[in-house]
Amino acid sequence: MIDKLYKTFVDATHNVFKLMLNISDISDHPADDFKSDETVDIAIGIVGDLKGEVIYRFPVSTSLNMVNIMSGMQFEEVDVFVTSAISEIANIISGNVLTALSEDMKCDILPPEQYKRGEEDKDYEIKTSSCISTTIGEICLEIGLNRAS
Amino acid sequence: MLWKDEYELGVPVIDAQHKELFRRVESFLQVLRSKDRWEDKIPQINETLEFMKRYVVEHFRDEEEYQKSINYPGYKYHKQIHDDMVQYVQEVSKQYEQSSDNEDLMQQFGGRLLAWLINHVAAEDQLIADYAKKKGMSGNDR
Numbered sequence: 001m002i003d004k005l006y007k008t009f010v011d012a013t014h015n016v017f018k019l020m021l022n023i024s025d026i027s028d029h030p031a032d033d034f035k036s037d038e039t040v041d042i043a044i045g046i047v048g049d050l051k052g053e054v055i056y057r058f059p060v061s062t063s064l065n066m067v068n069i070m071s072g073m074q075f076e077e078v079d080v081f082v083t084s085a086i087s088e089i090a091n092i093i094s095g096n097v098l099t100a101l102s103e104d105m106k107c108d109i110l111p112p113e114q115y116k117r118g119e120e121d122k123d124y125e126i127k128t129s130s131c132i133s134t135t136i137g138e139i140c141l142e143i144g145l146n147r148a149s
Numbered sequence: 150m151l152w153k154d155e156y157e158l159g160v161p162v163i164d165a166q167h168k169e170l171f172r173r174v175e176s177f178l179q180v181l182r183s184k185d186r187w188e189d190k191i192p193q194i195n196e197t198l199e200f201m202k203r204y205v206v207e208h209f210r211d212e213e214e215y216q217k218s219i220n221y222p223g224y225k226y227h228k229q230i231h232d233d234m235v236q237y238v239q240e241v242s243k244q245y246e247q248s249s250d251n252e253d254l255m256q257q258f259g260g261r262l263l264a265w266l267i268n269h270v271a272a273e274d275q276l277i278a279d280y281a282k283k284k285g286m287s288g289n290d291r
Contacts, residue, residue: 020267067260070264073178085264
């Protein structure tokens with residue numbers, strides 16, 4: 001289950017980067033290697049057969065690069081616009097993952113929310129994380145889910 | 150430029166509407182992100198919001214008619230995505246009318262609209278073109 005979830009998230013991120021940003025050169029590696037002081041953290045809640053959340057950690061430079069490519073404009077700091085665009089991308093990736101897994105499980109996603117670091121770590125039955133490297137920067141995914149009882 | 154030729158579906162009416170949507174969104178973003186005072190941007194922001202409310206509904210209707218005409222199997226799912234976006238535009242518009250300090254609301258709307266539109270046209274709508282092409286009905290060779 002963990003391997004399948006991990007792979008589906010990596011594949012969905014790959015597809016979204018390819019279609020929306022025209023970036024195909026993507027690889028994944030353990031999240032332990034992820035180093036970034038400043039990140040835009042977006043949490044997507046998951047409800048249904050699995051319950052929990054996925055936290056997308058976008059370093060500031062990755063966030064700005066993504067919005068610059070999409071808009072063709074030059075953004076130099078993370079503001080409400082950038083956070084909203086990045087949140088929508090996290091929403092799109094998560095939606096694509098659940099569609100890909102819909103034959104195995106029925107789940108829905110909740111609207112994206114900015115995640116505040118420092119909150120108490122929650123205990124999850126299924127816990128995995130991944131760091132995805134692209135030509136415009138890295139992204140870290142932290143997946144924490146419980147099976148619905 | 151926001152629009153890219155690879156977004157073309159090969160259905161002239163829909164492609165023309167997509168180009169118009171991208172053109173309007175691009176000009177909306179330029180106003181939204183300009184260094185001008187917020188008060189000076191309001192007339193064009195209002196105009197775009199009114200356009201979006203009207204044009205998005207019109208375009209989605211035409212696109213859905215096309216999907217029905219080719220018996221597109223993903224019609225129901227695609228229509229739900231359209232309905233959700235129409236509802237979002239209407240909600241934002243209502244909040245905008247009721248709020249006095251609405252720059253953040255519009256910045257938030259602009260960011261989401263940008264990502265949503267690119268994904269919708271570059272990914273979701275291309276599935277329609279792929280289906281039409283497979284059935285030998287229309288769609289560009291990609």
